[in-house]
Amino acid sequence: MSTSAPPAARTIIERAYIATVDPAGSEFAVGFVVVDGTTIVAVGDGSSPQWARDGLTPDGVGATRDSSRASIRLIDGRGHLVTPGLINTHHHLYQWLTRGYAQDSILFDWLTSLYPLWARIDAELVEAGALGAMAVAAKSGCSTVGDHHYVFPSGAGDILGGIVKAAGELGVRIHATRGSMDLGQSQGGLPPDFAVESIDAILAASGEAVERYHDAGRGAMAQIALAPCSPFSVTAELLRESAALGRSLGVRLHTHGSETVEEDAFCLSKFGKTPTQYLEDLDWLGSDVWMAHCVHLDDHAIGRFAATGTAVAHCPSSNARLAAGIARVPAMLDAGISVGLGVDGAASNESGQLGTEIRMAVLMNRLGAGADRMPGRTALRMATMGGAKTLGRDGELGSLEVGKLADLAVWKIDGVEHAGILDPVAALTLGAQPPLALLLVNGVAVVEDGQLARVDEVVVASAVARASTALALR
Numbered sequence: 454m455s456t457s458a459p460p461a462a463r464t465i466i467e468r469a470y471i472a473t474v475d476p477a478g479s480e481f482a483v484g485f486v487v488v489d490g491t492t493i494v495a496v497g498d499g500s501s502p503q504w505a506r507d508g509l510t511p512d513g514v515g516a517t518r519d520s521s522r523a524s525i526r527l528i529d530g531r532g533h534l535v536t537p538g539l540i541n542t543h544h545h546l547y548q549w550l551t552r553g554y555a556q557d558s559i560l561f562d563w564l565t566s567l568y569p570l571w572a573r574i575d576a577e578l579v580e581a582g583a584l585g586a587m588a589v590a591a592k593s594g595c596s597t598v599g600d601h602h603y604v605f606p607s608g609a610g611d612i613l614g615g616i617v618k619a620a621g622e623l624g625v626r627i628h629a630t631r632g633s634m635d636l637g638q639s640q641g642g643l644p645p646d647f648a649v650e651s652i653d654a655i656l657a658a659s660g661e662a663v664e665r666y667h668d669a670g671r672g673a674m675a676q677i678a679l680a681p682c683s684p685f686s687v688t689a690e691l692l693r694e695s696a697a698l699g700r701s702l703g704v705r706l707h708t709h710g711s712e713t714v715e716e717d718a719f720c721l722s723k724f725g726k727t728p729t730q731y732l733e734d735l736d737w738l739g740s741d742v743w744m745a746h747c748v749h750l751d752d753h754a755i756g757r758f759a760a761t762g763t764a765v766a767h768c769p770s771s772n773a774r775l776a777a778g779i780a781r782v783p784a785m786l787d788a789g790i791s792v793g794l795g796v797d798g799a800a801s802n803e804s805g806q807l808g809t810e811i812r813m814a815v816l817m818n819r820l821g822a823g824a825d826r827m828p829g830r831t832a833l834r835m836a837t838m839g840g841a842k843t844l845g846r847d848g849e850l851g852s853l854e855v856g857k858l859a860d861l862a863v864w865k866i867d868g869v870e871h872a873g874i875l876d877p878v879a880a881l882t883l884g885a886q887p888p889l890a891l892l893l894v895n896g897v898a899v900v901e902d903g904q905l906a907r908v909d910e911v912v913v914a915s916a917v918a919r920a921s922t923a924l925a926l927r
């Protein structure tokens with residue numbers, strides 16, 4: 454399926470508006486970014502440096518890597534905004550096959566109507582759905598996709614393998630999870646018994662997934678985390694054992710928490726605790742944990758998240774679609790909590806676009822906390838550095854700085870949607886999503902001129918349509 458040319462040894466983007474999202478929030482109205490191989494080697498104000506255009510190393514002495522290919526790609530960035538590649542911290546890629554279902558339900562009713570369908574997935578269907586979901590994410594500027602997969606029907610094949618393979622075909626980074634459910638309806642949980650697994654099977658499969666697909670090295674294109682689904686679909690024992698296993702393997706931990714008032718009521722009646730108190734008692738707060746939604750955190754919970762370094766995946770479109778509520782994100786940021794953005798699964802956010810989730814985060818949090826409490830640049834920071842911190846990749850992703858990996862998005866802002874706008878960053882944070890001129894991941898073009906560079910979109914779309922129909926008929 455790959456149709457791309459070999460990546461340029463050096464890519465120079467110049468005369469663009471650069472929003473670095475570095476710690477100082479540096480922006481250059483007319484600036485440049487220089488990429489060598491997988492790494493950003495220069496970023497700054499004004500014209501690109503002479504050494505870069507001459508194919509020399511940053512000290513101006515040696516020749517750049519692979520200069521024999523004379524493959525310097527020079528991009529005229531006039532009329533464009535350059536940002537770090539966006540980082541999605543919460544998705545359920547398989548749900549791409551179940552868009553449009555249960556359109557007017559709240560979470561528990563929505564889940565109950567979809568579980569029977571989801572329990573019929575297999576590796577082949579999930580791979581098709583994952584390819585579609587990640588294609589749309591990439592076309593909205595997303596370079597790293599965090600996925601939460603927790604449905605593993607017996608005999609369904611290597612589902613995680615299909616997800617990792619799809620990410621590799623598109624060229625995006627994947628943070629996949631070996632998720633789980635072990636609390637069926639007969640034990641007081643929400644999912645039907647046929648959709649859950651035993652603890653022993655889950656823990657064994659979790660270890661295998663880490664062994665097979667987790668890359669702990671710099672520049673990793675695939676990582677694995679452990680991710681029991683939610684307090685109302687897993688047992689306390691599974692939560693505790695998963696946390697211990699994840700920590701012994703050195704991988705991160707992820708789950709849903711405090712999404713709805715019904716979940717609060719479930720935890721209070723069953724455990725006599727809020728979801729945060731319950732999860733903390735099971736070792737599920739910590740700097741290696743990120744939790745999706747966190748819509749209903751009280752002051753105590755925000756304090757505990759901040760004190761323990763627990764990160765949050767904020768999913769405003771999904772929270773609105775399911776009428777879950779408005780998360781207290783400005784209060785979380787004030788407390789020092791790392792917050793990233795997530796699109797959540799496409800069954801509760803049929804858009805699947807991360808670029809537009811920035812605008813949604815601005816709008817929702819202004820409704821929740823006031824117009825001055827969610828500037829556009831704060832939302833952009835959540836979508837980039839916030840996501841990098843949430844996934845534990847802030848040393849190498851999330852900003853345009855020398856030494857970081859070359860994941861960046863080039864947005865066209867001189868078209869009819871944005872020409873003349875006062876602030877180029879507002880084109881992305883408040884305007885229509887700008888056309889994506891280029892998405893680099895690890896220095897390689899994944900999107901060019903708004904089209905996927907490495908796979909045929911028509912083939913992806915027809916595979917998704919076939920898989921969605923096949924699942925609906927099962």
Ligand SMILES: [Zn+2]
Nearest residue numbers: 709745797798
């Ligand atoms: Zn979710």
